[in-house]
């Protein structure tokens with residue numbers, strides 16, 4: 357077994373080949389000299405796209421490519437083994453950044469979106485959290501759209517998604533019930549709205565925020581490991597076809613890195629952050645929701 361000598365921190369960034377994940381890595385390698393010897397694992401589902409990203413970064417020796425498709429159990433298992441074999445099973449930070457948005461409101465796209473943004477993160481965390489050092493942390497990249505969608509569902513669903521006693525099995529059932537409701541054309545009856553375009557994306561992110569709370573509880577019960585969710589803000593990237601009025605992916609990366617670099621005692625385990633500020637798990641701000649609906653309609657019409 358060949359192991360790499362332990363550098364200051366080992367940081368995995370999934371979906372690191374472009375967009376916000378790529379900007380996170382770019383910033384990590386430019387950090388002040390006290391922590392610039394981080395070993396960074398640049399996750400990319402496609403080797404060629406990962407290699408291109410590495411060369412765009414100038415091929416720094418402390419950034420290593422890790423092939424990782426979060427939609428594939430085999431790929432997650434292969435990457436887990438690689439971390440064990442090559443890096444001695446040592447991780448300090450996991451940034452679950454890889455994500456997709458559905459291209460339409462079909463059941464097929466909803467399943468793919470939930471598989472990538474929710475189930476893939478959950479499986480990867482189940483595999484990799486045992487590798488985290490004490491005070492290690494997990495950052496699940498969610499979205500402010502999650503709380504907006506939660507603000508729009510029935511009171512019963514709001515209570516279930518935000519319950520302090522919600523288990524991960526119950527959360528899986530909530531997610532599955534959503535897909536079944538979509539499949540059977542019963543969204544309204546099951547407490548969901550049909551007013552929001554790309555609903556599956558919002559549901560995937562609200563489930564991820566709930567999962568973060570559950571994982572944080574489990575990890576702090578067992579060991580000193582911290583789990584947070586972060587919204588990078590609305591950033592111009594491929595996921596939204598560089599939508600109008602979006603800020604830079606670089607600012608999105610700052611939002612994530614704030615939670616990576618702030619000390620444990622200044623953050624609340626399991627909480628949801630954007631730009632260093634804790635956000636509510638349910639957004640009831642009607643003006644924000646209406647602006648979001650308009651934006652989604654615009655994006656949907658411009659396809």
Ligand SMILES: NC(=O)c1ccc[n+]([C@@H]2O[C@H](COP(=O)([O-])OP(=O)(O)OC[C@H]3O[C@@H](n4cnc5c(N)ncnc54)[C@H](OP(=O)(O)O)[C@@H]3O)[C@@H](O)[C@H]2O)c1
Nearest residue numbers: 371375376401425426427453454455499590591593594595
């Ligand atoms: N941009 C925004 O306004 C915004 C707002 C809120 C939250 N977010 C979240 O921020 C994260 C990054 O998004 P982005 O804006 O940077 O979008 P992006 O430019 O489309 O990048 C998405 C990244 O995820 C990767 N990815 C997708 N599916 C994957 C899979 N199955 N396995 C591994 N990697 C996969 C993509 O790889 P490929 O190149 O191979 O496709 C790409 O590297 C996502 O979780 C997104 O939901 C974005």
